Amino acid sequence: MKLLGSQWAEEDRKGLIKGSEERAATGLLKNLGGLALAIERAAELIKNDSIGGPNIASTYEEFKSQQTNLPKCPASARSDVVLALNSLWNMRFTNLSRNALALLSVLSLLSPDGILIDLFLPRNQKALDGRLAFCKQITQHMEDADSNTALSSVITPPPLLRKAIQAGRT
Structure with missing residues (x-):
């Protein structure tokens, strides 16, 4: 929540974060395997309304959509963490000019x-x-x-x- 900014951190401290937001944050963190750079990138996507949306839940939904829509890897199947990282980067790159x-x-x-x-x-x-x-x-x-x-x-x-x-x- 700290990576999302002071407003999110303050609402978290006061216990005002909706359950759906907490579940989405937990799911996203679990998918990213605790990788610090990936978590930082995900926070940036959440804060960017044109990519993820105005909240954690909408960003997580877009993330899951990216996971299912990535092209197959020709060499071998992606591990769960690699799939998550590919989805995260794809979310960012598909919105570039x-x-x-x-x-x-x-x-x-x-x-x-x-x-x-x-x-x-x-x-x-x-x-x-x-x-x-x-x-x-x-x-x-x-x-x-x-x-x-x-x-x-x-x-x-x-x-x-x-x-x-x-x-x-x-």
């Missing part, structure tokens, strides 16, 4: 400690044609820029790139 998914697909191929924003802000903007077109600099900025284009790009990334980055953080 097309641009955020494109950005995530590129980032997943890179070393997490070595990703420079300049990768998405090259001097040759035509390199971003296609799925990464949302990363392109605003034409006016490019025409007005001098040889320090990369510096100006880091200071003012394009609005759609900023939005995709922010969507991946939440």
Whole structure:
């Protein structure tokens, strides 16, 4: 309840949480096998009305729906914990914008400690044609820029790139 915020924690302390919410929280925690990062991610999904809903019970129902609708794993059957983790991540990823998914697909191929924003802000903007077109600099900025284009790009990334980055953080 603490991960859901002070209001949830206060209601829990006062014993005001509905039984259906407590059962949903218990079921979700049991499915997640006590894994701290998974519990933290689940709390973030519960707080995000566009993903899980306004409460624990609706998020848990969406979680169970995801478990039954995941495609079969071709190698072998998923364990209960792996199924729960896959469902949790799928809940988050299916709600990302097309641009955020494109950005995530590129980032997943890179070393997490070595990703420079300049990768998405090259001097040759035509390199971003296609799925990464949302990363392109605003034409006016490019025409007005001098040889320090990369510096100006880091200071003012394009609005759609900023939005995709922010969507991946939440």
